[in-house]
Amino acid sequence: MIDLSLLPDGGIAWLDASGPKGNIVLSTRLRLARNLQGYVFSQRARDTDRTAVLERVSEASAASDRLAGAVTFRLDQLERLDRQLLHERHLVSKELASLDREARPRPGAALLVQGSVGVMVNEEDHLRLHGMRSGFALEEAYAEVEMVDADLGRLLPFAFHPEFGYLTSCPTNAGTGLRASVLIHLPGLVLTKEIGKVLQGLAQVGLTFRGLYGEGSEVVGNFFQLSNQTTLGKSEEELIDHLGKIVRQVIEYEEQARDVLLRTAPDEVADKTWRAYGLLKHARKLTFEEAMNLLSGVRLGVGLKMIPRLSVYTLNKLLIFTQPAHLAALEGCQPGDPELPVVRAAYVRRALETEAV
C-alpha cells in the first residue's frame, strides 16, 4: 500500500476549514490544462509516446524550482485500492485512476504532488496542473498553480497558438486551459427550495455546477462544485474574478436562506440537525450516501451554532475518511466489503465521541 504520509498533511491540508468562509465553502480547486508540442494528445498516443511524455515531465519537474522533490505516484504500478485513495482525496480524476471495473491504468499515467499543488500526467491532456486551498480562496489557488505553470513552461515546450491560446485535447478547455471550482455546501438553499433558481441562473452567467467529485458525479449531501464553463476569450483574471463574484453572491443567498429558516422554522431546523447528529452518533450501519446526507444536516447545525463544540474540521475529516477506500485502508478490508456500512458507522461513532457534545 502507498504511504500517504509522504505527502504533507497527507495531501489534504485543504480540509482544515481554516480558509475564508470555511463553514460554507469547503475548498477551492483550480487547474490548468497543458500539452507538450510534438507529442500526440494522450488519448491517441501509443504507450511509448505516453512514457516519453512522463519522462520529459519528470525531468522538467526535477529541474524546476517549485516541483523539485515532488512525490511521484505511477498509477500503472499502483493497486486499485491505492488509486481509489488518491481519487477520494481529489488528487487524481476517476479516468486517470482507471476505477472502472477491470480497467488498468495505461503506462505513463502519473501524479506528482508537492505541497498543495499536483500535476496529473497523461490524463486527457499531457499535464493537468492543479492546486487546492481550504475555504474560498480563488486568487491564492491561481497564484500557486500559475507559478508552477511558469516554472514548467520555461523547461517544457507547451502547445500554444496565437489565436486559440493553449491547445487542449477537448476544445472546451482551449485558451487559458483554466477551470476553477469552488466546493460549496448549500443546505439552506435546498431546504428553502431556492436552489433550482440559483443553479439555473449559473448557466445564464456562463458557470456550471457538478457533484462532489467533479465532472459526471452526482450531487450528494448538498455539496455543489461551482465552476467556470468557458476558458477562451477572457483572461485568467477575468475568469476567476467572474466566478468569485458569482460565488460571493451564492454565499450571500445561502446565508439569507439560513436566516429565513432560523426565523420561520427554528424548531424544524433544530430537529433536523439534531436527528442527523443522533443518527450519526448511534447508527450501527451507514452507507456512504446516508453518511454524507447526515453530515450535511449536522454541518448546517454547526454553521447555525445549534450544535456547539463540534468543529467543521471534524466534519470535513469525516467526509474524506468515510469514503470506501479510506475506510477500507484504515480498517484493513476491501472497498467492496459488504461489512463496510458497519465499519463506517463504528468509525463515525468513534470520531464523534472524541468531540462529545
Place this chain on the structure above:
Amino acid sequence: MLCDNCKEREVEIHLTKVENDTKVTLHLCKQCAQQKGFETGESILKSPLGGFIQAMGKGGASVLPTAADGLRCAACGSTLRDFRESGRLGCAQCYESFETHLRDLLRRLHGSSQHVGERYGPPAGAGAADPRLELLDLKEQLRRAVENENFELAAELRDRIRVLE
C-alpha cells in the same frame, strides 16, 4: 401552449435563433423539433460535448461541423469525423488542420476564438527568442485580431510591433 408547427401537440422545446440580427423564438413539440433537425435533450447528452452544449443553453443543433468529415490532420492522421465522434482532437496540429471548423466551434462554445489570457513564451533555445520570429508572430496575431474585430487587442499589438520594428 401548442406547437407553432403542427398546432396539435404541447410545446416542449423553445428555440431561439438569430436571423439577420433579429431574434426569432420558435415553440415546438418534440416530434416537430426532431423533424426540423434540432437535437433534443436526450440525443445531445449522448455526445461527449453534450453536457457542455446543453448547459450553454444554445441547443445542440449544428454546433459541430458536419461537412468535410474526411478532412485529415497530416500530423496525427485523425479526421474531422474522429473528432465529431470522440469530442477529442488527436494533436496540437489538428487546430491548424481543422482551423476554420474549430474557429467556428470555439466561437459557439466560448463566445470567442481569440485567446486574451497569459501568452506563452517557449523555453530559451527553442527559437522564439529571435525578435524576427516574434515580429512575425505578432503580425499574425494582429491580422487575426483585426479579422475578429478585436480592436483593443489590435491596438496593443500594433504598438508592440512598432517597438520591435
